[in-house]
Amino acid sequence: xxxxxxxxxxxxxxxxxxxxxxxxxxxxxxxxxxxxxxxxxxxxxxxxxxxxxxxxxxxxxxxxxxxxxxxxxxxxxxxxxxxxxxxxxxxxxxxxxxxxxxxxxxxxxxxxxxxxxxxxxxxxxxxxxxxxxxxxxxxxxxxxxxxxxxxxxxxxxxxxxxxxxxxxxxxxxxxxxxxxxxxxxxxxxxxxxxxxxxxxxxxxxxxxxxxxxxxxxxxxxxxxxxxxxxxxxxxxxxxxxxxxxxxxxxxxxxxxxxxxxxxxxxxxxxxxxxxxxxxxxxxxxxxxxxxxxxxxxxxxxxxxxxxxxxxxxxxxxxxxxxxxxxxxxxxxxxxxxxxxxxxxxxxxxxxxxxxxxxxxxxxxxxxxxxxxxxxxxxxxxxxxxxxxxxxxxxxxxxxxxxxxxxxxxxxxxxxxxxxxxxxxxxxxxxxxxxxxxxxxxxxxxxxxxxxxxxxxxxxxxxxxxx
Numbered sequence: 001x002x003x004x005x006x007x008x009x010x011x012x013x014x015x016x017x018x019x020x021x022x023x024x025x026x027x028x029x030x031x032x033x034x035x036x037x038x039x040x041x042x043x044x045x046x047x048x049x050x051x052x053x054x055x056x057x058x059x060x061x062x063x064x065x066x067x068x069x070x071x072x073x074x075x076x077x078x079x080x081x082x083x084x085x086x087x088x089x090x091x092x093x094x095x096x097x098x099x100x101x102x103x104x105x106x107x108x109x110x111x112x113x114x115x116x117x118x119x120x121x122x123x124x125x126x127x128x129x130x131x132x133x134x135x136x137x138x139x140x141x142x143x144x145x146x147x148x149x150x151x152x153x154x155x156x157x158x159x160x161x162x163x164x165x166x167x168x169x170x171x172x173x174x175x176x177x178x179x180x181x182x183x184x185x186x187x188x189x190x191x192x193x194x195x196x197x198x199x200x201x202x203x204x205x206x207x208x209x210x211x212x213x214x215x216x217x218x219x220x221x222x223x224x225x226x227x228x229x230x231x232x233x234x235x236x237x238x239x240x241x242x243x244x245x246x247x248x249x250x251x252x253x254x255x256x257x258x259x260x261x262x263x264x265x266x267x268x269x270x271x272x273x274x275x276x277x278x279x280x281x282x283x284x285x286x287x288x289x290x291x292x293x294x295x296x297x298x299x300x301x302x303x304x305x306x307x308x309x310x311x312x313x314x315x316x317x318x319x320x321x322x323x324x325x326x327x328x329x330x331x332x333x334x335x336x337x338x339x340x341x342x343x344x345x346x347x348x349x350x351x352x353x354x355x356x357x358x359x360x361x362x363x364x365x366x367x368x369x370x371x372x373x374x375x376x377x378x379x380x381x382x383x384x385x386x387x388x389x390x391x392x393x394x395x396x397x398x399x400x401x402x403x404x405x406x407x408x409x410x411x412x413x414x415x416x417x418x419x420x421x422x423x424x425x426x427x428x429x430x431x432x433x434x435x436x437x438x439x440x441x442x443x444x445x446x447x448x449x450x451x452x453x454x455x456x457x458x459x460x461x462x463x464x465x466x
Contacts, residue, residue: 001054001084002122003092005177009115012048016040017107018174019050020098029095033057034081036091054091056081083123083163086186093182100182102175117177119168123149126188127162135217136184143169183207187224200226201236234278235306269448270298273458276447277363277393278302280462281309284391286361290315292349292383293367297325304329304342312342315356319346350378352386361391366458369396369418384438384463392440392463394431395447397421401457424455431461439466 007015016023023043029036034057042049058081080087093100102111126133130146137144145167151158170177183204204212204225212218219237226232277299281289287310291299294314303309316322322344326332331339347353349367356362362383371379383392399421402408413421422430428444435442440463446456 001056001082001088003052003054003084003088003181004049004118004120005052005174006047006049006118006120007115008047011045013043013045014107014110014115015048015050015174016043017104018099018110019096020104021050021096023048023050031091031094033087033090036095038095052088052091052095054088056087079125079163083125083189084121084185085125085189089182089185092178096178099174100178102173111175112173114171114173116171117169117174119177119181121164121166121168121185124164124166124185124188125162126164126166128188129162130164132217132220133164133166133188136187136215136221137168137180139216140180140211141170141172145169179207180211183212183225184221187221201232201239204236205239234275234282234302237279269457273365273395273447273460274299274302276445276458276460277365277395278306280393280445280460281361281363281391282306284361284464286359286389286391287311288359288361289313290356290359290362290387290389292356292362292364293317293370294325294344295321297328297344299363299365300325300342301329304338310341311359313345313356313359314342315345315347315349315353317346317348322346349382350375352382356382356387359387359389361393362387362389364392364394366395366397368394369413369415369421372419380434380438384434384440388438388465390465393460394463395458395460396427398427398455398457398459399423400454401451403454404451404457422459424459427459427461431463435463440464441466 005015005019009015013023019038021027021038023040026037026039029038035055037051037053037055039051039053040049041051098104104111124133126146130148133146134144147165149161149163149165150156151161204222208221212221215221219233222236223233226236281303287308289303289309289312291303291312291314294300294316295318297314300312300314303312314322314325316325325344329342331342331344345355347355349371364383368376368379397414397418400423402412402414402421403410408414431442431444434440442464443462445460445462447458447460448456450456
């Protein structure tokens with residue numbers, strides 16, 4: 001795999017100082033999965049080019065690993081030695097670490113000097129297509145050139161491959177350029193070669209400081225970098241955004257980028273909803289949390305994975321649902337300390353319950369639409385007047401969006417037990433009125449793919465007590 005970095009900064013050979021690699025030398029570095037070679041095919045005062053050639057050892061890459069039973073040959077027949085992937089990110093980090101960190105004792109003034117840089121990735125696997133490639137780099141002010149390769153030139157009817165030759169141009173510091181490459185290369189590939197744990201969040205936040213939080217594709221970048229692990233994604237995103245900002249976890253921008261791209265990365269609506277609620281709860285700083293109408297415990301299970309939540313209480317009117325939740329959580333098999341964090345309560349949301357008072361936050365996920373409208377006032381008082389947590393995160397279907405489902409007849413609700421489904425305007429009016437009556441402010445956020453005319457399938461209100 002070949003990556004080249006070129007500059008026309010005068011004198012161009014200053015690139016050697018920044019990279020800590022002398023233009024007159026061919027240098028090789030051992031890695032756990034192969035070797036990296038750094039050399040300069042051209043080094044004049046007018047133009048200088050450094051090449052990073054990654055030579056992946058396909059045998060060393062799989063040595064000591066258990067075989068994938070679903071695809072036993074995948075470890076030996078794959079594209080890893082030929083494409084830019086997490087292997088290249090690790091190679092850049094280990095081989096050009098001083099340059100990435102912005103250190104240059106010989107010429108310290110160069111570190112903070114923006115210079116014209118051109119990067120070429122000979123083969124980059126972009127599973128989501130050229131639109132996603134541009135949506136990632138162009139907001140960072142890169143000029144992007146992308147050449148998509150066919151699967152096989154001899155058989156044009158087979159169509160295009162996911163492989164691109166990519167050229168990026170920008171006047172910036174070398175440190176910023178390498179940092180962007182380190183984070184973003186694996187995002188396009190989705191196949192990190194090493195285990196992704198919580199330590200990857202620290203790497204992402206460190207390398208993404210100053211640019212990732214404001215990036216329009218921050219959710220997809222974060223999700224891809226963390227290998228689509230929902231719990232890590234939620235934790236990273238909650239730390240990435242400031243608590244006072246609207247915390248939106250939706251695929252709206254991805255949906256507008258094209259159906260093919262969205263289809264590959266979109267989570268189910270329920271998963272997106274749980275992600276959005278968990279991120280909002282975490283951003284509130286809550287430690288003691290209620291899940292009102294917890295059902296079979298899907299949200300409870302997500303909350304248990306995050307150590308911020310020290311006490312989690314699920315409440316439901318259905319004994320059977322609570323029994324299912326207990327089985328789903330495997331409560332009896334939990335370590336004592338973990339089991340002490342969670343409690344399941346049988347109770348109704350129609351009556352005041354002192355057990356629900358004094359909590360930092362409450363989640364009400366797809367519950368209100370199951371209540372008869374005349375009983376909604378009682379629910380409002382139980383939650384907003386008596387329980388009155390500092391933060392309430394409430395989701396409900398958006399009736400406007402129902403038109404997008406051809407299988408749903410006009411005028412029908414999404415579930416036979418729904419007593420009503422609010423339009424966006426109706427939910428806005430209800431949420432605003434409740435907030436004013438009981439001393440809360442409210443932000444309404446979309447959850448799920450956003451249609452420009454009809455909004456998102458789920459609407460979420462985040463109520464904050466004044």
